[in-house]
Amino acid sequence: MNGTATRDFRARLASGFVFLDGSMGALVQTLNTRTAWKTPEELLVTEPELIRGIHERYLEAGATVILTNTFGGNRLKLAEYGLDAKDIVRRAVALAREARDSKPEWTDRYIAFDIGPTGKLLEPMGTLTFDEAYEAFAEAAQAAEEAGADLAVIETMSDLYELKAAVLAVKENTKLPVIASATFLDTNLMLTGAPPETVVAVMEGLGVDAVGFNCGSSLENAKILAKAFVDAASIPVFMEPNAGIPVVENGKTVFKVAPAEFAETLAWCASIGVRVLGGCCGTRPEHIEAMVATCSAREPLPVVRKNRTVVTSWAQHTEIGGAAGPLIVGERINPTGKKKFKEALLAADMDYILSEAQKQIEAGANILDVNVGLPGIDEAQVMTDAVKAIQRTFPTPLQIDSSEPAVLERALRYYNGKALVNSVNGKKAVMDAVFPVVKTYGGVVVALALDEDGIAPTAEGRLAVAEKIIKTAETYGIDRKDIIVDTLTMTVSSQQKEAMETVRALPLVKNALGVKTILGVSNISFGLPQRELVNSVFFGAALSAGLDACIINPLAEQMMAVFRSYRALAGYDENCLDYIAWYSAHAPATPPAPSTAPAPATTPPPATAPDSAGRLPQKSLTDARYAGSSLNPDNSSASSPSCGQSTGETLKSLIIHGIRDRSRAACEKLLETLSPIEIIDNHIVPALDEVGKDYERGRKFLPQLLMSADTVSRAFEAIKEQLAKTGAAAEPKGKVVMATVSGDIHDIGKNIVKAMLENYGYAVIDLGKDVGIERVLETARAEKPGIVGLSALMTTTVSSMEKTIAALRADGFSGPVMVGGAVLTEEYAQKIGADYYAKDAMASVRIAREVFGA
Numbered sequence: 001m002n003g004t005a006t007r008d009f010r011a012r013l014a015s016g017f018v019f020l021d022g023s024m025g026a027l028v029q030t031l032n033t034r035t036a037w038k039t040p041e042e043l044l045v046t047e048p049e050l051i052r053g054i055h056e057r058y059l060e061a062g063a064t065v066i067l068t069n070t071f072g073g074n075r076l077k078l079a080e081y082g083l084d085a086k087d088i089v090r091r092a093v094a095l096a097r098e099a100r101d102s103k104p105e106w107t108d109r110y111i112a113f114d115i116g117p118t119g120k121l122l123e124p125m126g127t128l129t130f131d132e133a134y135e136a137f138a139e140a141a142q143a144a145e146e147a148g149a150d151l152a153v154i155e156t157m158s159d160l161y162e163l164k165a166a167v168l169a170v171k172e173n174t175k176l177p178v179i180a181s182a183t184f185l186d187t188n189l190m191l192t193g194a195p196p197e198t199v200v201a202v203m204e205g206l207g208v209d210a211v212g213f214n215c216g217s218s219l220e221n222a223k224i225l226a227k228a229f230v231d232a233a234s235i236p237v238f239m240e241p242n243a244g245i246p247v248v249e250n251g252k253t254v255f256k257v258a259p260a261e262f263a264e265t266l267a268w269c270a271s272i273g274v275r276v277l278g279g280c281c282g283t284r285p286e287h288i289e290a291m292v293a294t295c296s297a298r299e300p301l302p303v304v305r306k307n308r309t310v311v312t313s314w315a316q317h318t319e320i321g322g323a324a325g326p327l328i329v330g331e332r333i334n335p336t337g338k339k340k341f342k343e344a345l346l347a348a349d350m351d352y353i354l355s356e357a358q359k360q361i362e363a364g365a366n367i368l369d370v371n372v373g374l375p376g377i378d379e380a381q382v383m384t385d386a387v388k389a390i391q392r393t394f395p396t397p398l399q400i401d402s403s404e405p406a407v408l409e410r411a412l413r414y415y416n417g418k419a420l421v422n423s424v425n426g427k428k429a430v431m432d433a434v435f436p437v438v439k440t441y442g443g444v445v446v447a448l449a450l451d452e453d454g455i456a457p458t459a460e461g462r463l464a465v466a467e468k469i470i471k472t473a474e475t476y477g478i479d480r481k482d483i484i485v486d487t488l489t490m491t492v493s494s495q496q497k498e499a500m501e502t503v504r505a506l507p508l509v510k511n512a513l514g515v516k517t518i519l520g521v522s523n524i525s526f527g528l529p530q531r532e533l534v535n536s537v538f539f540g541a542a543l544s545a546g547l548d549a550c551i552i553n554p555l556a557e558q559m560m561a562v563f564r565s566y567r568a569l570a571g572y573d574e575n576c577l578d579y580i581a582w583y584s585a586h587a588p589a590t591p592p593a594p595s596t597a598p599a600p601a602t603t604p605p606p607a608t609a610p611d612s613a614g615r616l617p618q619k620s621l622t623d624a625r626y627a628g629s630s631l632n633p634d635n636s637s638a639s640s641p642s643c644g645q646s647t648g649e650t651l652k653s654l655i656i657h658g659i660r661d662r663s664r665a666a667c668e669k670l671l672e673t674l675s676p677i678e679i680i681d682n683h684i685v686p687a688l689d690e691v692g693k694d695y696e697r698g699r700k701f702l703p704q705l706l707m708s709a710d711t712v713s714r715a716f717e718a719i720k721e722q723l724a725k726t727g728a729a730a731e732p733k734g735k736v737v738m739a740t741v742s743g744d745i746h747d748i749g750k751n752i753v754k755a756m757l758e759n760y761g762y763a764v765i766d767l768g769k770d771v772g773i774e775r776v777l778e779t780a781r782a783e784k785p786g787i788v789g790l791s792a793l794m795t796t797t798v799s800s801m802e803k804t805i806a807a808l809r810a811d812g813f814s815g816p817v818m819v820g821g822a823v824l825t826e827e828y829a830q831k832i833g834a835d836y837y838a839k840d841a842m843a844s845v846r847i848a849r850e851v852f853g854a
Contacts, residue, residue: 089147210238
């Protein structure tokens with residue numbers, strides 16, 4: 001049935017509601033198994049009839065789709081139990097098919113290969129590479145398709161990057177339809193910081209068949225998430241909430257939401273546009289039966305296409321041409337005319353790039369252009385390295401800028417988000433090379449209005465080329481909302497008649513084609529004196545004509561003054577609040593007195609020819625006329641500290657921004673005049689405190705928190721070496737024993753807490769994962785810690801946490817026990833006897849400070 005069902009599933013998805021099954025673990029826990037097990041996948045080998053029986057119960061309840069018992073079915077997880085991933089996947093699919101085929105009335109149902117996370121953090125937060133995750137998912141997906149799965153459901157992903165790896169693994173190695181699902185914290189953000197709008201943009205770009213969320217907290221929160229997904233998505237929305245928040249009763253984890261209440265919530269979600277519905281933790285066949293009956297009585301709403309042009313990073317989403325008005329694409333990460341930048345690229349020094357990124361973001365850039373095209377380097381590798389370096393430090397979306405399709409392909413594969421892609425043009429060979437890359441990885445592509453005939457002299461001619469590009473893109477399956485047209489800025493000194501045709505083309509393109517527009521502004525003044533004057537007037541005209549995104553130098557104050565003024569005048573800056581705030585904080589600089597020396601003669605350059613990709617040069621000549629001005633690409637603003645300066649203030653800045661490569665050198669410089677304890681107390685801890693406060697306020701996200709922690713770790717290397725030379729040792733502020741409890745192999749949260757505690761000066765004894773009660777007791781007796789910290793991710797292992805706490809008390813441990821994990825709440829922690837509940841890593845630091853008084 002696999003071939004037919006796979007083709008039919010998309011038709012079924014388009015025709016109405018699709019109902020998935022409920023929790024596998026909720027039933028497994030209540031059934032008496034003949035053998036002990038630590039992961040449900042083991043039961044595929046030891047008690048297959050039990051798993052088949054669960055599938056049959058969900059089919060009886062009316063599920064359209066049943067998920068295989070493979071949530072942990074990848075080699076990275078199953079290796080912990082000595083199980084072979086391909087064998088487990090094949091067994092799981094075969095059992096699900098047996099259950100479906102056991103009754104004629106079920107043969108139109110579908111088998112979904114269930115894909116859960118690896119349980120490991122991907123780089124840069126962890127050690128698992130994107131390729132390693134991809135290969136693990138690909139191996140399992142291939143086995144599932146060969147065994148007869150009809151589709152893949154990727155669920156409970158807390159990291160957008162891991163979700164991308166899984167989606168690409170399925171799509172590039174099978175023909176299975178894909179449903180992609182993230183899991184969210186109470187903040188309605190993924191663990192790594194992505195909101196629903198970011199998830200939708202990235203997953204739609206990758207071409208999944210449905211997108212949504214599962215697991216999480218309360219049903220009320222599920223309603224909020226459902227609406228956010230429906231409002232953002234142009235494809236079907238998926239949801240699998242839990243049966244509420246778990247509680248402890250008689251030592252067992254219990255989900256209290258009854259089937260009727262669960263069904264009522266999902267019916268409301270169906271009424272606003274959700275089409276794919278099922279249940280996660282705590283849901284049983286009774287919940288699914290009630291859901292199917294209640295939702296089936298409703299008429300599914302059509303999926304509404306959203307005409308929004310969105311680019312994202314791993315956390316932020318930015319709409320081009322949206323209600324916020326025009327956006328700034330910072331152009332300074334580009335080696336053209338920049339001696340220092342070229343030297344940095346040749347030396348593989350990313351510090352210069354990070355410094356330029358930081359300055360542009362602080363100046364107001366919404367997106368950063370990244371161009372590393374330079375003879376003598378491996379552009380694809382350097383571009384990928386640059387993108388990774390910027391993304392591990394800043395959450396700002398990027399524009400991947402290269403004339404080489406192979407460079408675009410490499411960078412987009414490893415980009416965490418949905419990038420702006422610069423560029424494509426109307427030449428057939430270029431479109432044939434670029435569009436398949438954009439289709440595979442997603443992105444918003446800049447379309448240059450030129451083709452084999454060059455740049456049309458009139459606005460109408462450029463409109464015609466833009467229309468050709470868009471129609472060709474649509475044949476590749478790329479929606480026009482993911483095309484942004486550049487009507488091409490001409491050089492007024494040599495092409496005066498054509499220059500303002502660029503501006504006239506902007507509203508023509510927007511109105512006729514329904515797409516957004518972008519321009520590289522500074523080329524207008526190429527070869528002229530007082531370039532900034534010409535640039536700013538042209539910029540104002542383009543903004544008034546409807547320009548949606550502008551590629552400029554955000555450190556050029558006159559250009560930014562035009563931008564701020566236009567936003568205020570056009571009503572994008574409500575009540576002029578941004579304008580007032582900026583100029584209240586930044587007193588206008590006194591302009592220099594005009595020079596009495598005669599201006600150097602300038603000769604208009606010949607008509608500028610596009611490069612091999614058809615792009616006009618965007619940078620000015622960097623001669624003496626522009627030295628010291630904000631237009632000089634090599635002019636570094638003194639307002640932002642260089643990433644390479646070795647001062648105490650800079651060490652703090654390095655930690656705050658997570659720029660790790662320079663932190664050791666900065667710390668070594670401080671050690672020349674300060675003691676280790678002075679550096680820790682006056683520079684490192686205050687910086688970590690500032691990062692922590694921004695994290696708790698939602699201004700920074702987990703990747704940035706961990707990058708700051710890594711930056712501190714590298715600074716500590718210098719401190720430890722200094723102490724070793726003197727024979728001294730850093731006295732820890734307190735000792736903490738940590739463990740993931742018995743039966744649970746998930747240690748991401750524990751490892752994050754460990755990193756933060758160590759950076760604050762606490763000694764952490766990490767017992768690892770799946771730690772038995774006796775080992776915890778033995779360690780507590782021997783080490784006499786001030787705190788014992790316990791972690792659990794799975795609802796099935798919370799009982800182990802409760803037993804461990806009880807055993808510690810019975811054994812005489814009188815210190816506080818701190819607990820944490822995705823399934824826990826403050827109330828839950830109290831019921832199982834814990835003294836403290838740490839909802840995140842920064843909460844654990846506050847608890848340690850309270851307990852140890854330091």
